[in-house]
Amino acid sequence: MPCRTRACGGDHAYVLRQQGVDDRPPDPLRADAERTVRAILEAAERVLSVNPAATMEQIAEAAGVARTTVHRRFASREAFVAALAAWATQRFHDAVAAARPDTAPSAVALYQVTATVLRVKTAWGFDMGALPTGAPEVARLHADVLAHRERLFGRLRDAGRLAPDADLDWARRVHYALIHEAAAQAPDTDAAMDALALLHGVGRQ
Secondary structure (H helix, E strand, C coil): CCCCCCCCCCCHHHHHHHCCCCCCCCCHHHHHHHHHHHHHHHHHHHHHHHCCCCCHHHHHHHHCCCHHHHHHHCCCHHHHHHHHHHHHHHHHHHHHHHCCCCCCCHHHHHHHHHHHHHHHHHHCCCCHHHCCCCCHHHHHHHHHHHHHHHHHHHHHHHCCCCCCCCCHHHHHHHHHHHHHHHHHHCCCCCHHHHHHHHHHHHCCC
16 A cells, blocks of 8 residues: 655655755745835844834834834844844844955955845934844854854964064954945945055055
8 A cells, every 4th residue: 555644755745845845836925924024124223223212103114005014024122122123133244254254365365245234224314323232143143153253363474464463453443343334434435445555554565
């Protein structure tokens, strides 16, 4: 008698899902919910950049959704701020990863990291430093960004772009400070100027 149990593969959809393959069609309700959450977070960034004390009602109005929709997606303001922190940190993480800090030539990678992070920081009007960083996912993303930057600055030193005895932790801090100041003072700043300022400060003369 043929076996028709899940273990024998009788339930084809179940087997696919167990193998990490989902044959179910995309859920339009889930996609719509994700778009709504993204619209709320984008609206929050715009509103909070102008008024950090803005209410959830003001954020809902800017997002074009009902206040009840915001409260349905986020149980409390704390939960909302945590989601905003995770979203902002993910964007920052993606910007660094897109610069290929581990594979591009070190000087090119430094420029690309500078340019992509500047782009994110100038587009993000809200103070990212005001967001909580203790959530596990946020902490993981920050740790991954730090690891990328540590490897990049090690590669810069190994390639002779930084002095052999350069303090890499200090160099990373200088680099981030340059980006922060450039984003705050001159949104249209040239990323190459920041990268060169770093290298001229700690590189070989």
